[in-house]
Amino acid sequence: MPDADPPGWELPLLLFAGFRTLIDQLHASLAARGHPDVRPVHGFAMQAIGVHGASISEIGRRLGVSKQAAGKTVDRLAALGYVERVDDPRDARSKLVRLTPRGLDSLRLAAEIFEALRADWVAQLGAERVRSLESSLRTVVPAAGYPVDVPGWFG
Amino acid sequence: MPDADPPGWELPLLLFAGFRTLIDQLHASLAARGHPDVRPVHGFAMQAIGVHGASISEIGRRLGVSKQAAGKTVDRLAALGYVERVDDPRDARSKLVRLTPRGLDSLRLAAEIFEALRADWVAQLGAERVRSLESSLRTVVPAAGYPVDVPGWFG
DNA sequence: TTAGGATCGACAACGTGGTTGTCCAAACCG
DNA sequence: CGGTTTGGACAACCACGTTGTCGATCCTAA
Numbered sequence: 001m002p003d004a005d006p007p008g009w010e011l012p013l014l015l016f017a018g019f020r021t022l023i024d025q026l027h028a029s030l031a032a033r034g035h036p037d038v039r040p041v042h043g044f045a046m047q048a049i050g051v052h053g054a055s056i057s058e059i060g061r062r063l064g065v066s067k068q069a070a071g072k073t074v075d076r077l078a079a080l081g082y083v084e085r086v087d088d089p090r091d092a093r094s095k096l097v098r099l100t101p102r103g104l105d106s107l108r109l110a111a112e113i114f115e116a117l118r119a120d121w122v123a124q125l126g127a128e129r130v131r132s133l134e135s136s137l138r139t140v141v142p143a144a145g146y147p148v149d150v151p152g153w154f155g
Numbered sequence: 156m157p158d159a160d161p162p163g164w165e166l167p168l169l170l171f172a173g174f175r176t177l178i179d180q181l182h183a184s185l186a187a188r189g190h191p192d193v194r195p196v197h198g199f200a201m202q203a204i205g206v207h208g209a210s211i212s213e214i215g216r217r218l219g220v221s222k223q224a225a226g227k228t229v230d231r232l233a234a235l236g237y238v239e240r241v242d243d244p245r246d247a248r249s250k251l252v253r254l255t256p257r258g259l260d261s262l263r264l265a266a267e268i269f270e271a272l273r274a275d276w277v278a279q280l281g282a283e284r285v286r287s288l289e290s291s292l293r294t295v296v297p298a299a300g301y302p303v304d305v306p307g308w309f310g
Numbered sequence: 311t312t313a314g315g316a317t318c319g320a321c322a323a324c325g326t327g328g329t330t331g332t333c334c335a336a337a338c339c340g
Numbered sequence: 341c342g343g344t345t346t347g348g349a350c351a352a353c354c355a356c357g358t359t360g361t362c363g364a365t366c367c368t369a370a
Contacts, residue, residue, distance in 0.1 A: 006289055008269030011276070012181075014292040015174040017301045020308075022167040041310045041327075057347055069328055071348070076326080093336045093347045114163030121166070125291050133291050134161055136284050137169040140276055146172045151306035152328040153175075155196045155355050196356075212318060224357055226319065231355080248318040248365045307357040310327050 022117055029113045035106045037080050043110060044148040045073045046082060046103055053098035055088065063148045082106065177272055184268045190261045192235050199303040200228045201254060201262055204238060208253035219302025237261065 023040050030038055048054065048062040060070035074097050077083045082103035088094040099107065121130050178195050185193055203209065203217040215225035229252050232238045237258035243249040254262065276285050302308070 005273070005282070005286070007266075008271070008273035009266060011273050011285075011289065012174050012177040012269070013301070014289055014296065015170050015177070017296040018292045019167050019170040019174060020301055021296050022170070026167075039310055039326090040308070055347070056349095065327085066329065067348070068330085068350090072327070088347095091337070091347080095348075111162075111164060114167070116163070118160075118163035118166050121295055124295055127160070129287065129291050130166075131160070132284065133288055134166065134169055136280050136288050137173045140279055141169065141172040141176050146168070146175055149328070151310045151326080151356075153195070154309075155194055155306045155328090155357095194355090210318075211320095220356090221358065222319070223321090223359085227356070243318095246318080246366075250319075304357070306327075306355075310325095310357090 022114075025117055026110060026113050029116075030106065030109060033109055035109065038082070038106055041073065041148070041150065042077055042080070042082065043106075045070075045077060046099060046107055048148075049083060049097055049099055049103075051099065051104065051107075053086075053096045055094045055096060057094075059097060064146075065149045065152075069149075077103070177269075180272055181265060181268050184271075185261065185264060188264055190264065193237070193261055196228065196303070196305065197232055197235070197237065198261075198265060200225075200232060201237060201258055203303075204252055204254055204258075206254065206259065206262075208241075208251045210243065210249045210251060212249075214252060218304070220304045220307075224304075232258070 026043075027038065027040065030036075045059065045063065048059050054062070056071050056074060057067045059074065060067040063070060063073075074083060074085070078085065082100060083097050084100055085095040085097055088096045118130065125133075181198075182193065182195065185191075200214065200218065203214050209217070211226050211229060212222045214229065215222040218225060218228075229238060229240070233240065237255060238252050239255055240250040240252055243251045273285065280288075
């Protein structure tokens with residue numbers, strides 16, 4: 001047995017480092033293209049809102065956080081000009097949260113940048129190893145989408 | 156070209172899901188073995204303290220956060236009984252933060268559990284694919300260890 | 311030896327993201 | 341119609357991060 005396996009604690013560190021590398025590069029590109037104030041959590045929230053908009057409660061459910069937490073995040077997104085609240089014509093209790101043109105632009109840019117980032121990995125590792133990495137991870141992680149309560153989850 | 160590549164935004168999601176899966180399983184095992192109150196951030200902090208102890212400022216540097224933030228985390232760790240502050244005999248300004256026996260136990264257990272978790276992945280994917288995943292990630296992430304200011308970084 | 315500067319750790323104030331609990335208005339349903 | 345559920349706001353609180361300040365201690369160089 002020539003090479004010893006790396007210690008088990010290295011695996012989570014590498015996964016996190018990969019995640020963080022991508023997200024940091026995403027936000028560096030976003031900042032360079034007119035979106036310096038978006039934080040990672042905002043991107044996930046806007047993803048949860050989607051191009052058709054959603055109510056506060058629905059956003060909370062999609063993110064796996066309370067509606068109060070979702071409401072605060074929407075407040076900050078609104079202050080940054082990425083979303084707006086409009087009355088829901090079909091439910092007087094509900095306010096529909098919709099992306100502004102600026103919000104839509106950031107979402108479109110983010111998708112582009114993620115493609116470019118994956119292409120970088122393919123250039124470094126080859127298409128086969130990137131596909132293998134993705135397929136390995138799909139095997140070991142539960143199928144369900146993951147909640148995005150990262151700050152609260154971690155600390 | 157038979158199969159289309161997955162969209163670029165899936166890669167960070169998979170990496171995060173892998174990380175979160177491992178950390179969640181770690182803390183589930185830790186909770187079952189007498190450490191229900193440790194949070195992920197505490198584990199990283201204890202790792203930074205190490206078996207020989209460290210000063211508050213040194214912990215902050217190792218974690219990539221301010222000494223004030225390190226001090227608060229140490230406060231909570233001390234309240235949980237995982238660390239203690241003792242006077243540094245060689246510097247009257249400094250307090251040495253040391254792991255208690257309980258803290259050392261959690262660190263030892265965590266190392267064991269991470270080994271078992273990696274073995275689970277090997278059982279599901281095969282040793283070669285796990286090694287390939289680790290090696291791919293080492294290629295694309297910067298060599299430097301990553302800061303652990305996760306909540307602040309994300310939000 | 312002493313003056314100046316750097317470092318240690320504490321305290322305070324604040325921003326952001328999360329949580330519960332409470333409340334009212336509107337919607338739903340038997 | 342009346343009871344229950346739901347949507348969203350408000351308040352209080354906790355965890356984790358930040359900057360700024362400060363006194364005490366250490367180090368170094370005049």
